[in-house]
Amino acid sequence: DEIGDAAKKLGDASYSFAKEVDWNNGIFLQAPGKFQPLEALKAIDKMIEMGAAADPKLLKEAAEAHHKAIGSISGPNGVTSRADWDAVNAALGRVVASVPKAKVMAVYDSVKDITDPTVPAYMKSLVNGPDAEKAYQAFLEFKDVVAKNQVTTASAPAVVPSGDKIGVAAKALSDASYPFIQDIDWLSDIYLKPLPGKTAPETLKAIDKMIVMGAKMDGNLLKAAAEAHHKAIGSIDAKGVTSAADYEAVNAALGRLVASVPKSTVMDVYNSMAGIVDSTVTNNMFSKVNPLDAMAAAKGFYTFKDVVEASQ
Ligand code: DGD
Ligand code: CLA
Ligand code: PID
Ligand code: PID
Ligand code: PID
Numbered sequence: 001d002e003i004g005d006a007a008k009k010l011g012d013a014s015y016s017f018a019k020e021v022d023w024n025n026g027i028f029l030q031a032p033g034k035f036q037p038l039e040a041l042k043a044i045d046k047m048i049e050m051g052a053a054a055d056p057k058l059l060k061e062a063a064e065a066h067h068k069a070i071g072s073i074s075g076p077n078g079v080t081s082r083a084d085w086d087a088v089n090a091a092l093g094r095v096v097a098s099v100p101k102a103k104v105m106a107v108y109d110s111v112k113d114i115t116d117p118t119v120p121a122y123m124k125s126l127v128n129g130p131d132a133e134k135a136y137q138a139f140l141e142f143k144d145v146v147a148k149n150q151v152t153t154a155s156a157p158a159v160v161p162s163g164d165k166i167g168v169a170a171k172a173l174s175d176a177s178y179p180f181i182q183d184i185d186w187l188s189d190i191y192l193k194p195l196p197g198k199t200a201p202e203t204l205k206a207i208d209k210m211i212v213m214g215a216k217m218d219g220n221l222l223k224a225a226a227e228a229h230h231k232a233i234g235s236i237d238a239k240g241v242t243s244a245a246d247y248e249a250v251n252a253a254l255g256r257l258v259a260s261v262p263k264s265t266v267m268d269v270y271n272s273m274a275g276i277v278d279s280t281v282t283n284n285m286f287s288k289v290n291p292l293d294a295m296a297a298a299k300g301f302y303t304f305k306d307v308v309e310a311s312q
């Protein structure tokens with residue numbers, strides 16, 4: 001297709017840049033300017049809306065392309081192969097073309113709002129400048145091809161199941177865990193801190209398992225889960241806590257999503273995460289909330305999971 005051909009040209013002009021970027025740099029975990037959690041949440045919300053509007057099949061293919069690309073990484077900078085670089089660009093170009101332009105620009109504008117204007121020049125200073133300029137020029141040509149193939153209306157909204165066992169169980173889980181949710185400091189910057197003692201390549205292995213799980217999920221249920229998060233963001237209070245009803249809808253949506261993939265795929269995520277999250281992290285989280293609330297939430301979760309497993 002046209003976007004695939006354009007991605008080859010983009011690769012010709014941008015792969016030297018890709019090789020120069022230190023993909024393992026811890027700086028990418030930092031906020032791109034002043035830490036403003038509620039403004040950042042707005043930007044995430046625009047990405048969620050864009051994801052919810054995208055063609056689920058193309059999202060799945062993009063996740064698969066990223067998984068493949070992780071498999072061909074080489075060298076100290078963590079760069080993927082030239083062929084996989086092109087394939088990721090093509091897949092993302094197709095995702096972008098599957099949503100109306102305004103949804104893409106809403107992401108751009110909201111990310112701009114939280115990005116310090118000196119960030120781009122600083123990033124450029126870390127690589128060979130002319131290579132960055134060449135890559136940007138090629139991106140501008142690529143985007144014209146994407147725009148030419150872009151839809152003007154979003155894909156249909158998700159079909160949300162109702163009256164199912166997971167929905168019923170989600171109410172019990174949410175009643176048991178909402179007090180815990182209200183104890184958590186959602187506006188803290190601790191969630192942006194690197195995991196103690198873990199390197200980027202180690203963390204990437206766990207992310208890869210999540211990508212694999214995402215690629216196997218039912219596309220309609222994934223879209224429904226994204227829509228539920230978008231609605232939940234719309235009802236947050238000053239501390240970032242969503243309403244009880246929207247929290248319940250998120251739990252129901254995520255439970256159905258988990259049930260749409262094999263158990264072993266879920267356990268691969270859990271086991272890889274358990275390998276990088278040590279008990280100092282979970283104990284620290286626990287120390288900041290009411291212990292009884294956390295234990296009631298945990299009990300609720302371990303009951304909920306049996307219902308999910310039964311529908312899996
Ligand atoms: C936890 C889990 C939460 C950990 C929170 C930190 C996670 C950080 C993730 C960082 C992600 C980095 C990348 C993000 C993206 C970056 C983008 C650039 O507190 C365990 C041990 C292992 C815990 C770590 C693994 C958790 C993995 C969960 C998957 C998360 C995937 C999502 C990641 C983020 C991305 C989302 C999009 O399981 O867990 C606490 C448990 O720790 C406590 O141990 C459990 C035992 O496993 C269990 O067997 C049992 O003993 C239990 O239960 C205690 O404790 C007992 C009774 O048995 C119960 O019935 C009940 O009564 C209970 O007590 C009541 O207290
Ligand atoms: Mg989420 C999970 C935040 C958008 C899909 N997400 C998580 C949690 C964290 C979070 C609270 C990971 C850390 C953890 O396990 O803590 N997400 C979060 C934010 C946003 C967001 C702030 C921003 C909008 N997510 C989002 C979107 C999607 C997802 C758009 C796609 C639709 N997210 C998604 C999935 C999962 C998460 C599939 C998870 O599996 C993971 C999670 O919650 O795992 C348990 C602990 C969790 C909480 C504090 C909240 C849940 C409370 C449960 C139901 C009860 C508590 C149990 C116990 C005390 C602790 C967990 C024990 C553990 C062994 C499971
Ligand atoms: C400017 C000035 C003009 C010239 C110009 C110009 C530039 C405009 C630009 C630009 C626009 C632009 C847009 C970009 C957009 C990037 C969007 C990224 C979206 C990320 C998402 C992430 C996610 C997910 C995902 C799916 C999940 C939800 C999420 C589901 C259902 C200024 C040059 C024209 C770069 C969507 C993918 C996992 C949140 O206009 O004179 O330069 O760049 O998890 O969804 O699961
Ligand atoms: C524009 C203007 C509007 C019209 C429009 C428009 C277009 C927007 C577009 C577009 C946005 C867009 C985004 C694209 C992004 C591509 C990103 C590619 C990333 C590839 C990576 C590969 C890799 C890896 C991997 C992980 C490793 C690092 C690597 C570590 C730690 C402008 C059309 C709406 C195409 C990251 C995955 C293995 C490098 O808005 O008027 O057209 O395209 O190895 O990580 O090692
Ligand atoms: C233990 C001991 C026993 C008792 C027990 C026990 C506990 C086991 C547990 C547990 C397992 C477990 C699993 C959990 C899994 C969470 C999985 C999260 C996945 C997140 C994903 C994120 C993403 C996306 C997304 C879609 C995108 C891709 C991504 C596309 C196409 C120890 C109690 C049985 C919690 C997939 C969603 C946006 C990467 O066994 O005695 O306690 O928890 O962006 O995909 O866009």
Ligand code: PID
Nearest residue numbers: 041186232233240241242250254255258263266305308309
């Ligand atoms: C298990 C064991 C296997 C069988 C199995 C199994 C089950 C795994 C499961 C499961 C995993 C799972 C995960 C669930 C996670 C739910 C997470 C809910 C999060 C809700 C949030 C709501 C909110 C917001 C929001 C953003 C705001 C904060 C809030 C800020 C900055 C165990 C079946 C495979 C259900 C985060 C979105 C508005 C609070 O593996 O044997 O069954 O379920 O307002 O952010 O303000």
Ligand code: PID
Nearest residue numbers: 031037040041184188189191192282283285286294295298
């Ligand atoms: C213990 C012992 C067992 C019993 C038990 C127990 C307790 C475990 C616990 C607990 C685990 C736990 C985990 C918590 C996790 C919270 C995760 C929150 C994530 C929030 C995010 C917010 C954000 C943003 C956002 C984007 C911004 C950055 C942020 C930028 C660029 C010990 C009870 C099971 C509480 C990700 C989205 C706005 C950070 O296990 O016997 O008690 O709690 O602002 O992006 O700025």
